[in-house]
Structures are given as structure tokens and as C-alpha cells.
Amino acid sequence: MHSRERRPDEVSGIYKDILLTRATDTTVADHGQDGGLVSAILIWCLENGVIDGALVSATEGDGGWQAVPALATDRDAVLAAAGSRYTYSANTMAIAEARQRGLGSLALVGMGCQTSVGPVMWHRRVGKAGKPIRLNIGLLCSKSFDDSIFEDLFWAKYRLHREDMVKMNIKGVFQIWMRNGDYHEVNLKECHAWTRDGCNHCPDFAAEHADISTGGIGENSDWTLTIVRTELGRQVIMAMLADGVIEGRPGDSDPGAIALMHKLAAKSRSRWPEWANPAVAVSLPA
Template sequence: VTAILLFALKNNLIDGAIVAKSEKEKPFFPRPILATTSEEILQSAGTKYFYSPNILAITKAIEQKKNSAAFVGTPCQIRAIRKMQLAGLKKYVTPLKLLIGLACSECFIYEGLMENHIHGKLGIDPYRIKKINIKGKMLVTVDSETVAIPLAEAKQYARKSCHFCEDFSSEFADISVGGLGLEGWTFAIIRTEKGDEFFSAAEKAEAITTKDASLEQNALNLLIKLSTKKQATAKGASK
């Protein structure tokens, strides 16, 4: 995602990017921003496991009279923007040129997971955490040590509304992206002509390195598994 945004900004394909940036004063707590420089885009890099209401930053794009901003967000946010487009809310959708959707099983509540569980129960100082990752378990890297939290424990702090969402892979985005267990790679799905235009331009300029997704069968299988699981969860929650 970062590489595509940097390429697009450098080549004037976009005039900003709505992304989530973690606060220094509150480790790993994301807030929505309108990034207009390469430095701001780089500062927003990395997976965010806590919810950031990125749609709120559209107002910044309106205030700054942007007309070709990229938007990076979760499946529910991408869907909301598509609904705004269908509803003809031009004021809010005109600034947006590219929608990049993030694969998402659920987002966590910061106060519950970070403050109450990781800090309060496990005694881990958030300022000492180097990285948070999910691979079968939630892995919290502190200095040189990694603490594993069972997903069942972490999921207690998932946002309740996530249980009703059936979209894992951001099906309404121009480009959908996700880790899917890949080391050093990001799985990308090109869903629209606009997405193909941006992705192909970045690929042609060698701003990104690509390989055929069919070479990563495990990632494909995981994509199908997680998508199916989320649909089943949403169906059960809505009964």
C-alpha cells in the first residue's frame, strides 16, 4: 500500500491520501489523517489492529480542496463510501480518486485490549511494544521477547459491529490488499479499471515488485477460508 501511495503522490496521480497514523502519545492508537507528503505516508505504514474512523478525514480533503485523494480503509468504510457515491453525496466523494481496501476479520477496541488486557492484565508497557502481529495467535513483541495472546482472549475485545460484517477482503475497493501469511509480500486483488490503472502504472515504473498470485496457493486458500468464515459469522450474528 505504502509503495503505491508514494508512487501516486510523487507522480501527481493523487494529491493526498487518507490513512491511519499511530499516535506517539498513545502507542498503536490510530487516528485518521490526510497525508499530503511522502513523510506522512511513510509514518502511516504498518498494520493497524485498532479501529480508526478514516472516513472522518474526508472533511480534511474537502477543506483543503483536494480532488484526487486516495482512501485507505477497512471493508466497512469502503462500502460506506460506495453507498455515498450511489446516494449522490458529491461533496464527500468528489475528493476521492482511488479506494484501497484492507482485508479485515475484525478491529479491536483499544481501551479493552491494549489498556485493560495487555497493559492491565499482562503488565506489558505499551511504550515498550515494538510490534503486534496475528498469526494463529496475537503476537506482541516487547524488546527482544514475543508474548503470545490466544485469539480467543483477544477476540473478547473485538468491536461488536464487526460480527455483523460479511466482507473480509474489501470487495468494493478498487484494490484490495492483505498479508495472508506472506512474508515480505502483500496479497493484492485488482477489482476495478481504476485500480488496474494505478497498479499497472506503479508496476511499470518498478515502484512495486509483483508475482502471480497463483504461485501462492496457501495465501489463496487462506483468503477463501477467512472470507467464508466471516460470511458465516455475519450470517449467524444477524439471526
């Protein structure tokens, strides 16, 4: 993918640029998470013929927060799927619907466990199934939670009904906004028991196989930390900046965000078992 191996000092993977970006369209920014970059990318790529569909997560439509794979093919569908759920959705499964609809140029949005699928298959020369994935958008992720956290913790302890939640985020605490305007914070230590088992062994916080990795970490809640990893990713971001659909500033204007990314990436790599392929653990302190 990058034509070279990751160096020991590249704990967050290989990349070309780090920026802070956000959507200039206030509707996109308001619907999205931490500046709405991912939604802006998908809308711009759909409207400019880069892709004809996007594999994303959405909710089931019953007012709850059950995350499910979905296919977005226009602006309205992208905005309907915007935001974070923090429970797992196998977004790649939406490729079946894309095939049925004859779509052949797709974006995939997902955590490192999903955005690694295509590049690993291509590297192993079994990439036919993943060939339609043309653009890989990764989400910085340290873990996702089992869906039972809504009933067993948020409702049982805090009386926060999932159907009344309108937004959630993680900024050192689990932040929850309610339909009536109330805001609540839940200590992340209370949430650990609902971590999905596989996440406890995942070494890839920074989604290093993506074309563009994104995350809402740092001091600014309305800007997205944007890690441009491939030439395709750079072309997309530069074109969007030129078109004015996103605005950007240097990543080092928030050095704390970059430092936190590297710290969390190192923590994720330390989860890798000693008996497994040691190449994954490169960059860990000796």
C-alpha cells in the same frame, strides 16, 4: 461499480487479478506491513499526481497505539502512518482536513466497512461528499479490537506496555514486538472478548468495494496478497510494476493464501443476519 452482480462462486468479491507484491524500496518495506505495498501505492500516487492526499490512520503521537484518522500528503507522512494498529480508526473523518486544505483527489485506506462508503453513496446517487475519493485501497479484515485490549489484556496479563510496543501483526496469533527486541505471541482466543461489536456482524472480510484489496495472509510475511478489482486498480499496479517501485509474482504461487482469503470471506458472510438483505449472503454454502 463492477457493472454486474457478484456471482455465487465469488465469495471474496469481484476481481480482475490476484498478485503477491511488495515494495522494492527497503525503507518503505521496513516501515510498512507485510511488504509495504499500501505505503508504496500512496507514495507513488502522490509523486505521480494521481492523488494529492490520502486518508489513513496514524497514532496520536504520545508514544501509544491509539489509532486516529490522519491525512498524508507526502512520503514522510505516509511512512509515519505505516503499519497496522488493529484498533478502529474512522479514516474517512480526515476528509474534513483535506477539504480545508483544498485537496480534491484523495486515496482512502481502510477496511471493508470504510471502503464501501464511497461506492455505496455513488450507487445511491448521494455521492457528492465522497466525490474527492479517487482511489479506494481496502484492507483484508476479520475484526478490529477495542482500545481497552492494551490495558485489560496485554498489560494486565502479560505486562506488555503499549508505549514499548513497536510493531504488531496477526498471523494465527497476535504478534507483538517490543522496543527492547523482545517478541511475544498472544492466543487470538484470548483477544475475542475485545472484538468491537459491529465487527461481529460485518460480512466483508475482503473489502470487495475497493479498487485494490490488500492483506498479509499466506506463508510469506514479506509479501502482500493483492486483489486488483477495478480497471483503475489495475492501471496503478501495472504502472508501479513497470516503474520498478514494487515487484510482483502470481497469486497462485501461494495457493494457501488465496484459499485462506476465500475461507475467511465465507466466515464473514455467515455473520450476516437472516432478517437483513439476503443479497449480501450470496456465496455461502446452502
